[in-house]
Amino acid sequence: MNRRPLLALAALLAAPPLLAAEPPTEGGPTVLHCPHLLDPAAGKLLGESTVVIRDGRIQSVHAGTSSEPGARVIDLAGQTCLPGLIDAHTHLTSETSPTGYTDQFRWNTADYAIRSTVYARRTLLAGFTTVRNLGDSANESIALRNAIDAGVVPGPRIYTAGVPIGSTGGHADPTDGYRQDLAGNPGPKDGIINSPADAWKAVRQHYKDGADLIKIMPSGGVLDESASADNPQMTLEEIKAVVAAAHDYGFTVAAHAHGAEAIRRAVLGGVDSIEHGTFMDDADMKLMKEHGTWFVPTIIAGKYVEQMASTPGYYPPQVARKAKQVGPIIQATAGRAYKAGVKIAFGTDAAVYPHGQNAKEFEYMVQAGMPPMYVIQAATTHAAELLHRADALGQIRPGRAADVVAVPGDPLEDITALQRVSFVMKDGTVYKQDGKPL
Incomplete structure (x- = not known):
């Protein structure tokens, strides 16, 4: 998605709340x-x-x-x-659409920001009172978080990563698929890094922007317009630099990683969680247990993209091909990770499927072989621990x-x-x- 210039949200912030919630009786319990x-x-x-x-x-x-x-x-x-409930992997400022790949050239940041208030409300009403927002296009989710915290609009408590961090041409590069004169050369300020020095600058920019955590993209992904869903796209040295800088600033680091090698590098680099993990192998699982790395499976996202890949024209051809590759595998991987004893927190990749359907993930997790109590723990005590908020949430x-x-x-x-x-x-x-x- 294009990083549109960040527009002022004054009109949104001045508007009355979208949901007339019932407050507690004044002065009483x-x-x-x-x-x-x-x-x-x-x-x-x-x-x-x-x-x-x-x-x-x-x-x-x-x-x-x-x-x-x-x-x-x-x-x-x-x-x-x-x-x-806690969803540890959402994107509240966008939502899947057959016109999404062209909307980015027509919509301004304010368009996404205003729609995000609807998605936030939908998520809250589905029972998810806290989310991690793992990536947006222009820090819209930071403005959304601030509006919710101020009581201007209703929504879940948000811990946001702002824009994701990745490499040129990788899953985080918002200009993949653009013609040459539009693609430009995004850099650390945009979350695109190509060295450890760039990594430090990108993390410091996130601190300046007001992010709550860091999201990196060390592997290919499904919905970008590049060729691979799973190839490694960040070096171990770059990942270590991101993690070192993040920890200096009190950030945790979530890693989007489908491929086994990218997962290995991310775990060795010290990330806090692996997101998706589609092609995770036994060695990765062993390594994650040794390092105490969390796994956030996002089964619903894999199933949804596989389903929509069969709808003509919904995705570009290269995206549909990757969706058909990832979708059939992701649920079985989650089941194997559970049996191997990897720590699992609940997350869905909301926006890849329509917001408000987050709880469908519980059903998919149980189908993968996880007990009902465990999947509820994944969305409460486990997710609170991943957020470092076990003393307040879950x-x-x-x-x-x-x-x-x-x-x-x-x-x-x-x-x-x-x-x-x-x-x-x-x-x-x-x-x-x-x-x-x-």
Whole structure:
């Protein structure tokens, strides 16, 4: 996607919120009555429980039903409560479209930014109260994060990488496929590096821009207009330089990597997570376990691109070819990684498929051989650990953020229940109740 000049978002930021969420009763607590409460840290489904919330935090959790003086009481009869879900791989400022490869020449950054508010709302209402945003085109997701944090628009809590970092002609190069006079020569300020020195400059630029973490592209990818989905595209020295610079600035590093060699280099280079991992081999898995590297499978993205590759004209021919190569493999790889004991956090590559369908990934993970409790942990305690926010997110425990969702029935018996989120609370504010947005 072209890096369009970043336009001011003053009109967007001045607009009223898109969703009239229901805030807590002024000065009083909110009490949730949950017939069942899923505790991912303990790996247990608890019985009837009361959750007391004050000032956007969990104040207490009690067995049975109780209340508090002056409290607003929400009875979630017939539902299971669980922590707000975390998607560790999203792209909230774009969405798949058959016109996407030409829209980039017509739309301005503001067009993408305004649409991102719709995608953010959709994601929140699907029960995902926190996301990592792993790449945009012009730092639009930084503006989106700031607008959500300020309460201007509704959406999940965002940890964003801004623009991705990669090499000339690689998966991060936004000008792949352009004619020569338009392609230009993107450099470190644009996230395109070709040396360790460039890597340091690119990371420092991200710090200046206000990013929360770093995303690198050490392998080819599916949706760019280059030839390979899996060839290595960054040297080990470049990856080590990115990681060293990132750690100086308090950043974690996520690595888009389909190919086995790119995965090996990324793990040896010290990245925190491998995204996609389609062609991961046994040696890669062993190395990831040794280094404690997280794996974020994004099965839904692989399945979606494989499906759409059969739709004439949806993707350019070279993209459709790569989609048909990656799609049939990615789910089986995730299953093998789980059996090998690789640490797995939940992530979907939202935007590659339509936003709001994130929870379909749970179903695919279970089909790959992962137990229902494990895949819920992947989207709560595991993802919170990957984010280095285990003290604030991923559990319904005193002191944590008051992020609570509920689904009808028991998701341990029917994992597809997570695709029917009926209640959403983020930071103590209710955005969805009885299956309806507020």
